[in-house]
Amino acid sequence: MDLRLHACAYSFHTLPYRSTFTPPPFFLFRLQVVGSCRALVDGKMCLIGPGDLLVYRPGEPYHLQVEEMDGKIESGDYYLLCEGSWIEAWWEAQPRQTLQRIHLDAGMLSLWQQLSMEQHRIVQYNPELIRHLLCALCLSLDRLPVETLPRQDAPGRGSEPVLRMKRYINEHALNRLKVADVARFAGLSVSRAVHLFKEQTGYTIIHYAQEIRLSNALERIRFTDLSLEAIAGSCGFPTYSYFHKIFKARFGISPKEFRHHRPENVPEGDYVITSGTEIKLTGMSPDALRFLKTE
Numbered sequence: 001m002d003l004r005l006h007a008c009a010y011s012f013h014t015l016p017y018r019s020t021f022t023p024p025p026f027f028l029f030r031l032q033v034v035g036s037c038r039a040l041v042d043g044k045m046c047l048i049g050p051g052d053l054l055v056y057r058p059g060e061p062y063h064l065q066v067e068e069m070d071g072k073i074e075s076g077d078y079y080l081l082c083e084g085s086w087i088e089a090w091w092e093a094q095p096r097q098t099l100q101r102i103h104l105d106a107g108m109l110s111l112w113q114q115l116s117m118e119q120h121r122i123v124q125y126n127p128e129l130i131r132h133l134l135c136a137l138c139l140s141l142d143r144l145p146v147e148t149l150p151r152q153d154a155p156g157r158g159s160e161p162v163l164r165m166k167r168y169i170n171e172h173a174l175n176r177l178k179v180a181d182v183a184r185f186a187g188l189s190v191s192r193a194v195h196l197f198k199e200q201t202g203y204t205i206i207h208y209a210q211e212i213r214l215s216n217a218l219e220r221i222r223f224t225d226l227s228l229e230a231i232a233g234s235c236g237f238p239t240y241s242y243f244h245k246i247f248k249a250r251f252g253i254s255p256k257e258f259r260h261h262r263p264e265n266v267p268e269g270d271y272v273i274t275s276g277t278e279i280k281l282t283g284m285s286p287d288a289l290r291f292l293k294t295e
Contacts, residue, residue: 019062020064036074055098
């Protein structure tokens with residue numbers, strides 16, 4: 001199967017934010033989950049709200065703007081970059097629009113969450129699993145417009161509370177996050193929530209949130225010119241010194257070294273070009289070098 005996922009993550013903004021990509025040679029998917037923003041669609045900046053799915057073809061310009069609306073700034077979304085003959089065939093299989101509204105059901109959000117987790121997995125990285133998850137996501141998108149609402153009498157599953165906790169953490173990881181709030185959202189006691197989450201995911205709630213914060217920080221260092229201090233604050237770290245400590249413990253290099261120098265000791269995984277320097281990191285593929293290389 002010719003299909004490659006280059007990046008997949010969750011991003012949450014509570015401060016003004018703008019992003020413009022040089023038209024990438026990839027398909028870019030973006031699903032608005034929380035709050036609102038504005039994005040370039042067919043040459044015009046359009047208001048984007050929860051449930052709005054953006055799909056940009058290779059070479060199509062992309063511009064995103066998060067700003068104050070109704071007295072607050074809040075925007076949370078999943079995004080991914082992919083390419084290959086499979087995704088090209090999927091795109092051509094039926095008429096498609098850059099912007100469409102979809103139903104944000106638990107199954108759809110779970111696919112995005114799983115893709116993001118697998119793409120940034122520290123060990124047991126499995127490209128084949130990632131390809132099949134991406135196929136499942138695209139095929140599920142095709143079915144959503146004609147799909148009825150989920151049956152209310154369907155039997156519950158033991159993993160449903162964990163899915164709810166993952167959803168809450170993904171949406172709030174970049175803000176102040178309390179374990180008690182995660183448990184309350186899932187309808188569990190704190191002790192039960194902590195035990196169940198660790199049992200089914202292998203992560204503690206705090207560690208899972210920290211991975212999301214670090215993943216978002218990596219993407220912002222790669223894709224933006226924001227200062228490292230601003231990135232730390234926007235990704236939920238209380239101070240830059242704490243961010244520096246956690247980042248270096250996780251990757252073996254400092255945020256500054258990651259941005260400007262080639263590290264000697266980083267996890268096996270994928271690649272990125274930053275300021276003309278090749279850096280090896282999980283979460284990005286060698287093919288993404290064409291897009292990420294800065295002049």
